[in-house]
Amino acid sequence: MIEIENLTKTFGTQTVISDVSGIFYPGKIYGFVGRNGSGKTVLMKMILGFIKPTSGTIKVNGKQVGKEIDIPDDIGAIIETPGFLPEYSAFQNLKLMAMIRGKITSKRIRETIKLVGLDPDSKKHVGKYSLGMRQRLGIAQAIMEDPQILLLDEPLNGLDNEGVEEMRNVLLKQKDQGKLIIIASHSKEDIDILCDEIFRFDHGKIIGHEVRG
Structure with missing residues (x-):
């Protein structure tokens, strides 16, 4: 609350x-x-x-x-434009963020990336992502630790x-989880x-x- x-x-x-x-x-x-x-x-x-x-x-x-x-x-948050390391992949970016708290596994990160419609195995650098792909990754970053x-x-x-x-469906499912x-x-x-x-x-x-x- x-x-x-x-x-x-x-x-x-x-x-x-x-x-x-x-x-x-x-x-x-x-x-x-x-x-x-x-x-x-x-x-x-x-x-x-x-x-x-x-x-x-x-x-x-x-x-x-x-x-x-x-x-x-x-709390998980997206405030203004999500900031990621452009030369790293989606998985590498989220893995680095997850290491700060050490709360989640690589498996959880991969599941969350899939949940938002991205490929956790892709080697594509985030710097080459479209704005929409970056937004998806931002949502993944916000929800990955299950805040x-x-x-x-x-x-x-x-x-x-x-x-x-x-992504609306992803957010509505988060709401349904309380x-x-x-x-x-x-x-x-x-x-x-x-x-x-x-x-x-x-x-x-x-x-x-x-x-x-």
């Missing part, structure tokens, strides 16, 4: 998040929508512990980010129609199909909240 209370973030004289509150539960997909610069990505980075709030609190599974924990350890929370910033960007449908998923997207169709609740942002404020179903 993620609990956000009276969260504000300023950079100098600019307020990018203004008094935002919300509670996010497992087994649901939440959509963050709004124009570029409306605060969606900054809020995700604060949940991850990458940016400290000016005021207010964020709790992930009952622990306050920046106080009781620096960076929550049960309970996913924060995904434009996760379906650059995918063709078939790829979008395949994951808490937050997606920021400019695609109305993705938001409408995937999300149980929608938060609309403008100038750092939540200006609308819609519960589906």
Whole structure:
């Protein structure tokens, strides 16, 4: 569970998040929508512990980010463009990332690469991947360690129609497994199909909240 209370973030004289509150539960997909610069990505980075709030609190599974924990350890994320080593293959990239925590096996990495529609045996360097292939690999990186929370910033960007449908199904299966998923997207169709609740942002404020179903 993620609990956000009276969260504000300023950079100098600019307020990018203004008094935002919300509670996010497992087994649901939440959509963050709004124009570029409306605060969606900054809020995700604060949940991850990458940016400290000016005021207010964020709790992930009952622990306050920046106080009781620096960076929550049960979150998978895509924030902005996924960054990979261009001269390495998909498997090599994910293997290097997995070595940081040592939580998963090579078998799990290979299964996850297959799950997102890529070939774990391919020697093709990620630097030669299309944007859509990089997005698939970004989703694989986010889910490979089976985190309970996913924060995904434009996760379906650059995918063709078939790829979008395949990755939507991957995310819906993650939800069915009880994951808490937050997606920021400019695609109305993705938001409408995937999300149980929608938060609309403008100038750092939540200006609308819609519960589906």
